[in-house]
Amino acid sequence: MSNGNNSESGESRPSNFIRDAVIDDLKTKKFGEATIQTRFPPEPNGYLHIGHAKSICLNFGLAAEFGGKTNLRFDDTNPEKEEQEYVDSITQDVHWLGFNWDGLHYASDYFDQLCDWAVKLIGDGKAYVDDLSADEIRKHRGTLTEPGKDSPFRNRDAKENLNLFERMRKGEFPDGSRVLRAKIDMASPNLNMRDPVMYRILRADHHRTGSKWCIYPMYDFAHGQSDSIERVTHSVCTLEFEDHRPLYNWFIQQLGIFPSQQMEFDRLNLTFTLLSKRKLLKLVQEKYVSGWDDPRMPTLSGVRRRGYTPQSIRNFCGAIGVSKTNGTLDLAMLEHFVREDLNKRAPRVMAVLRPLKVVIDNFPDAEVDQVDAINNPEDESAGKRTVPFSKVLYIEQDDFREVPPKQYYRLSPGREVRLRYGYFITAQSVVKNEKGDVVEVHCTYDPATRGGNSPDGRKVKSTIHWVSSAHAVDAEVRLYDKLFTVEDPDRTEEGHDFTANLNPNSLEVISQAKLEPSLASAMNGEKYQFERLGYFCVDPDSKVGNLVFNRTVALKDSWARVQKRS
RNA sequence: UGGGCCGUCGACUAAUGGUAGGUCAAGUGCCUUUGGAGCACUUUGUCUAGGUUCGAAUCCUAGCGGCCCAGCCA
Numbered sequence: 001m002s003n004g005n006n007s008e009s010g011e012s013r014p015s016n017f018i019r020d021a022v023i024d025d026l027k028t029k030k031f032g033e034a035t036i037q038t039r040f041p042p043e044p045n046g047y048l049h050i051g052h053a054k055s056i057c058l059n060f061g062l063a064a065e066f067g068g069k070t071n072l073r074f075d076d077t078n079p080e081k082e083e084q085e086y087v088d089s090i091t092q093d094v095h096w097l098g099f100n101w102d103g104l105h106y107a108s109d110y111f112d113q114l115c116d117w118a119v120k121l122i123g124d125g126k127a128y129v130d131d132l133s134a135d136e137i138r139k140h141r142g143t144l145t146e147p148g149k150d151s152p153f154r155n156r157d158a159k160e161n162l163n164l165f166e167r168m169r170k171g172e173f174p175d176g177s178r179v180l181r182a183k184i185d186m187a188s189p190n191l192n193m194r195d196p197v198m199y200r201i202l203r204a205d206h207h208r209t210g211s212k213w214c215i216y217p218m219y220d221f222a223h224g225q226s227d228s229i230e231r232v233t234h235s236v237c238t239l240e241f242e243d244h245r246p247l248y249n250w251f252i253q254q255l256g257i258f259p260s261q262q263m264e265f266d267r268l269n270l271t272f273t274l275l276s277k278r279k280l281l282k283l284v285q286e287k288y289v290s291g292w293d294d295p296r297m298p299t300l301s302g303v304r305r306r307g308y309t310p311q312s313i314r315n316f317c318g319a320i321g322v323s324k325t326n327g328t329l330d331l332a333m334l335e336h337f338v339r340e341d342l343n344k345r346a347p348r349v350m351a352v353l354r355p356l357k358v359v360i361d362n363f364p365d366a367e368v369d370q371v372d373a374i375n376n377p378e379d380e381s382a383g384k385r386t387v388p389f390s391k392v393l394y395i396e397q398d399d400f401r402e403v404p405p406k407q408y409y410r411l412s413p414g415r416e417v418r419l420r421y422g423y424f425i426t427a428q429s430v431v432k433n434e435k436g437d438v439v440e441v442h443c444t445y446d447p448a449t450r451g452g453n454s455p456d457g458r459k460v461k462s463t464i465h466w467v468s469s470a471h472a473v474d475a476e477v478r479l480y481d482k483l484f485t486v487e488d489p490d491r492t493e494e495g496h497d498f499t500a501n502l503n504p505n506s507l508e509v510i511s512q513a514k515l516e517p518s519l520a521s522a523m524n525g526e527k528y529q530f531e532r533l534g535y536f537c538v539d540p541d542s543k544v545g546n547l548v549f550n551r552t553v554a555l556k557d558s559w560a561r562v563q564k565r566s
Numbered sequence: 567u568g569g570g571c572c573g574u575c576g577a578c579u580a581a582u583g584g585u586a587g588g589u590c591a592a593g594u595g596c597c598u599u600u601g602g603a604g605c606a607c608u609u610u611g612u613c614u615a616g617g618u619u620c621g622a623a624u625c626c627u628a629g630c631g632g633c634c635c636a637g638c639c640a
Contacts, residue, residue, distance in 0.1 A: 014580075014588085043640050078639060134638050143636060145568045179638055189569040191636050200638035219640050243570055243635050264571085266633095271577085277640095319589060321579045323572090326633045330577045333590050343603060378603070409601070418599060452599045463599050532600045558601045 016322035018236055018263055022062055025233070025261075036068035036233045040094065040101070041223070043075045044086035044207070046277035047292040047299040048093045050313070050334070051268040057317035058236060058265070060099040071230055072101035076108050077222045079206035087207070089292070093300040098310045103230065107222045108208050110229055114217045115169065117225060117255055118180060118198055122161045126254055127198060128154055129164040130181050137179070140186070141194050147187035148194045154183065168201055171214045175201050182221075184250065192247045196220055224248040227260035235260045238267045239324060268320070269328040271487040273298045279498060288502060289483075295539075295550050296483045296506050306480065307527055307537030307552030312341035331482070335553050342527060342535040342552065347375045347382055350420065350465040351530040351549075352514045353477055355394035357440045357469065360425060363391040368468075371451065373421045387516050389422050392469040394514045396532075399464045400441055402430060407562050409461035411441070418463040420531060424449040465531045472514035475547035478539065479508040515547070522547060529555075 022036055038059040042052065063070040072094060076082050094101065121127040130153045132140065142148035156164075165180055167173065180199040188194055198221040203214050224247075227235045235248075242264045252259055268275060274283075275298055283289050283297070292299050295306035303313070316337040320329060350373075369389040376382035395411070404412040411417050416426040423445040431440035448455050452463070483489075483506050489498045519528070521544060527537045534554035542548040 016579090020582085041640095045640080075640065081639075137638075138636075141636060143568085147568090148636090176638065191569085194636085197638055202638075216638095218638075223640085239571070240634055241640090245570095266572090319578085321589095323579070325572060325574095325579085327578065330590065333578070336590060339602090348600080348602095374599090377600085407601095420599060460599090462601075465600075529600085529602085532602065534602095555600075555602050560601090562601080 014318070014321065016265075017324070018058070018234070018265060018322055019062060019065075021263065022066060022234055026066060031233045034231075034233070036063060036066050037071070037231050038063045038068060038234055038236065039071040039073050039227065039230060039232050041073045041075045041226075041237075042090050043078070043081070044083065044090060045078070045081040046086060046281055047089050047301055049275050049277075049280065049297075049299045050270065050273075050303065051275040051298075052093075053097060053300060053313050054268045054317045054320070054322075055236070055238075056094060056097055056099060057314055058322060060101075061318070062234065062236075068233075069102035070099070071103040071105055071232070073103075073105040073226060073230070074107065075219065075223065075226075076106050076206070076208065077217050077219060079202070079204040079216065082207055084207045089301060093304075096300065096304060096310055098314060105226070105230060106208060107217075107226050108206060110222070110226055111209065111213060111217070113229065114222060114225060115215075118165065118217075118221070119162065121182065121198075121254060122165055122180075123158055124254070125158055125183065127180055127182050128156050128161050129168065130154070130179050130195075131177070134176060137197075141191065142186070144191070150186050151181075151195070154186075154195070165199075168199070169213075169215050171203075173201055175203055175214075177201060180215075182247075182250070184247075190243055190246060192220070192243050193250070196247060220244060220247050221251065224251050224260060224262070225255065225257065227262075228252055228255075228258040231258050232260045235262045237262060237264055239264045239326070240267075264324070265322045266324055266326055269326075270298065270334065271328055271331045272482040272484050272489070273331060274484070274489050274498060282499075286499075288499060295478070296480050305539065305550065307342075307535060307550055308338050309341050309345070309527070312338045315341065328488070338553050339535070339556070342529065344378050345376075346527045346529040346535055348373075348377070348529045348531050349519055350387065350467055350516045351475075351477075351519070351533065351536070352394045352396050352465065352467045352472075353479075353510050353530075353533065354397040355467075355512075355514050356397045356400055356438070358393045358395050358425070358466070359440060359442050360391050360393070360445045361428065361442050362444045365391055367391070368470075369422075369450070371421045385518055387421060387518070388468045388471045389419075390468045390470055393419070393466045394469055394472060395419075395441075395464055395466050400427070400438065402438055405563075406566065410464055411443075411462075416446075416458075416460050418449070418452050418460045419466045420463050421452055422450075422466065423447070423452070424454060424458075424460060465533075467514045467516050469514075471517045473517055473520045473547065475513045475515050475519070475549055477510040477513040477536065477549045477551065479510065479551045481506045481508070513549075519547065520544070522549075527552070 040059045060070045130151050140149045179197045181195045184193045186194045199215045245262050248262050293301035293305045370386040373387045400411045413427050425443040425445045429442045430438045433439045484501045485503045486501050489501045522538045535552040536549040539548040539550050
């Protein structure tokens with residue numbers, strides 16, 4: 001059996017170890033009669049990317065399947081890196097992906113409660129104020145192989161600690177001069193348990209609480225308790241937090257609060273792409289890309305602008321599975337799901353990126369023939385449109401070869417091809433410029449083949465797209481390629497970082513593409529298939545009269561494979 | 567090197583002691599008014615060595631390999 005659960009409807013759903021655990025917990029009523037509660041907890045210090053989409057789909061998907069709820073919670077405990085711009089983009093991106101949260105929370109909503117809990121732990125002798133500097137604390141922590149040493153301040157009594165902590169909160173001490181630490185075990189083989197810092201003194205304006213606080217809780221002292229406050233049953237996070245789980249549990253246990261349960265799964269990695277906020281931020285700040293929403297970025301705002309649909313990303317996330325194996329997914333997998341979705345929904349149009357003029361010598365000079373074209377062969381309800389056909393047309397430069405290579409089926413002297421939805425034409429002669437490049441092809445057409453079929457049953461090997469010269473609409477088209485030239489952008493020679501692997505040709509701008517006239521009023525965000533070329537969408541930079549399209553993804557190209565083989 | 571986690575087709579992921587299956591990629595053929603889409607077929611896999619068992623990808627032991635941890639980041 002390839003799936004964990006065949007429901008009565010016959011629908012089957014791929015399972016994973018987290019979903020299995022949820023099913024089991026529900027069966028054993030581990031959390032009582034209540035159903036599950038999940039959460040998506042981003043830190044608002046950057047834009048969401050495809051990797052976050054996996055977590056979002058997991059958290060919201062789990063709750064949706066079992067009738068539970070999902071909160072969006074901002075883990076905003078480090079004001080130095082966090083901004084309102086990021087919370088705005090994150091809420092927008094989660095919505096765009098297609099999810100609606102139940103509760104919208106901020107760790108900063110819990111600062112008072114967290115502070116009270118810190119006081120309780122101090123009173124219980126489970127936390128102490130340490131006057132050691134950051135540097136000294138590091139030295140006392142020991143190493144991977146050697147145990148740590150107790151701080152000289154570890155055995156202060158509760159009363160003194162209470163007093164000191166209160167004064168920390170009131171702002172009596174300078175930044176970094178003291179911290180509050182949990183009193184656990186300086187010899188623990190798990191470094192996270194060697195008296196972790198709970199609070200630090202930090203005078204930084206917080207995007208929500210302003211200057212109210214000058215002490216801020218660390219992730220470890222905020223995350224589990226925030227989960228607990230929200231009665232999160234299954235707190236899923238990525239693998240690097242596995243070592244934090246004992247600490248997560250320790251705080252919950254000491255405090256005697258709702259036992260949220262942390263479970264870890266593998267982070268998404270993709271070939272040819274970087275999914276690290278820090279590195280993406282560098283690309284933005286150092287202007288290797290135009291912004292967080294540059295269509296080459298793996299951010300949700302980037303892929304949205306690129307033309308990816310939320311459905312395609314959800315399908316992708318559902319298909320890639322959830323495990324604890326550390327692997328790297330083939331970017332082709334993502335592209336497959338984008339093509340699959342766009343194939344169903346994108347109307348077909350004709351557009352010529354690199355125009356070559358074709359003159360049909362025997363076609364009447366002034367005649368315009370409106371030919372019928374099908375909008376989407378995958379969707380009959382998309383209907384039909386007409387496209388103007390006339391004596392002078394543009395075809396793709398690639399679709400004509402004066403000397404055709406082997407297996408080249410397109411237009412060449414003496415060969416007949418079909419102009420899609422138009423007529424059969426045969427190339428007769430060429431006009432060249434002074435450099436010897438073909439700049440014009442003269443053809444004849446067969447009037448009997450209107451619509452694309454020959455009454456005598458004659459076949460042609462190839463069908464090519466075209467645009468009527470007199471009716472064409474000009475547009476800028478931006479072609480994107482991989483941002484990095486190598487599968488693993490982090491793999492570099494000594495002394496270089498990932499920017500050394502940037503693809504210098506990741507953006508190609510075509511300024512004067514020729515589009516069929518139906519595209520003249522195309523609106524921002526609209527998605528099309530340019531026949532034989534790929535999927536394209538209207539960029540926000542686009543204006544009527546000054547159209548801009550982004551190539552989302554090219555169509556699969558078996559001619560390219562033939563060429564590569566020979 | 568102490569601790570934690572993980573090793574299944576090229577990639578991702580199932581098989582929960584009982585037929586190693588699916589998706590992507592690759593390839594072959596069919597079909598085609600997109601060299602698109604679709605359809606059919608094909609190739610390749612349980613890290614190694616022992617052990618337990620009627621039976622092991624699954625359990626045990628030992629190796630080997632990978633990832634994470636020594637922030638007052640998350």
